[in-house]
Amino acid sequence: MIYLDHAATTQMSERAAEAMKEAATVTFGNPSAGYELAAKARAVVNRAKITIACSLGAKDTEILFTSGATEGNNFCLFSGARRAEHPVILISAAEHPSVRECALELKRRGAYVAEIPLLTDGRIDLDAAERFLKEHRDTTVVSVMAANNETGVIQPIKELGDMIRIYAPDCLFHVDAVQYYGYFPINVREWKADLITASAHKFYGPKGVGFVWHRESVNLPPLLYGGGQEEGLRSGTENVPGIAGMACAVEELEQGARKDSGSLYELRDYLKGLLLELEPGITFHPGASSLTVPGIINFSFPGFSGTLMRNRLDVEGICVSTGSACANRKREPSRVLMAMGVSPEEAECSIRVSLGRENTKEQMEETVRAMARITGKR
16 A cells, blocks of 8 residues: 555554553553552653643643644634634635634624635735734634645745734734644744644544643633643543653654655655656646645646546555545535635646655655556556
8 A cells, every 4th residue: 555645644653652552551540530540640641741842832831632633723713712702713715624614603603704815826815814904903813724734835824923913912823733743843932823733643643632732821711611621721531542642743753753854845846757747737736846845745637537536546555635634525626726726627636645754756656657547648
């Protein structure tokens, strides 16, 4: 099998799996109980918070554990909106469904919701964002992802954060860093963000666990009520094995795993060259690779359905995607690509390949040979 869908999920690293096993079988106590075994479980949770906080230039008291990005994004949007009687929400046209659907639900409940349009290169239109913030200085929440899950486009987060602080200083700025954190280090102070979400299974950690960084000075209502765990923000017994596995995956990032980003850029460009040799009419979204994270490449094979290509490659033992894994069951052209000005017909032909640490040039060559067989371009 050739696995080329790392933006959907990554294979858990061996170290992370070992850390999970130990937390599940050795330090398995309930962190809220009062005996020594429970204290050992609590220590695992506390160490994980310190590890993650250090990776962000943050405080351990600012880390909130969640079940993943969807829960984290829901918490940030809904809890942030509850700070105002008539919330004003601004998101980009490229947001993940776990942000966009929250915004649409808030709109149904009476919030004013607007979108920042995209430029043809996939980045947000900062001029449009500035105009909105000037007109709506009472904006409650701005939510923009650091890197897009379909195209890999990196957004100008620092510039947007500076702009928000000028025009809407009381606004909460939320950044979905799910597709960014595994590739590049983050310093929360530089981004001027208030809330950042991440999910462990996107950077070789376990599924079902993630974190939210929340600026210490920001007061938010709880996500879940109950026993008061997680500083009262998310009650319920902590997922200690998942937290241990995630912390181990973060340690691997901090100890050098992110250095693979450079080699992934090279591998992606190698694949791009092979694709153009196969079919010069292939269109890349966006065209300039410098705007994206290293692992994601999105392209349209002219006249060939993306869904058909994905299914045929699956038969060949090659895993790719036609867009967001969280929206793949919806038979509609990519909303993100169309927001970039891509036609519905071309968006229907799009394929997303997302590379990981274990991928090789030989796998890229085999993938393109398989595409040649599928399209009859041998």
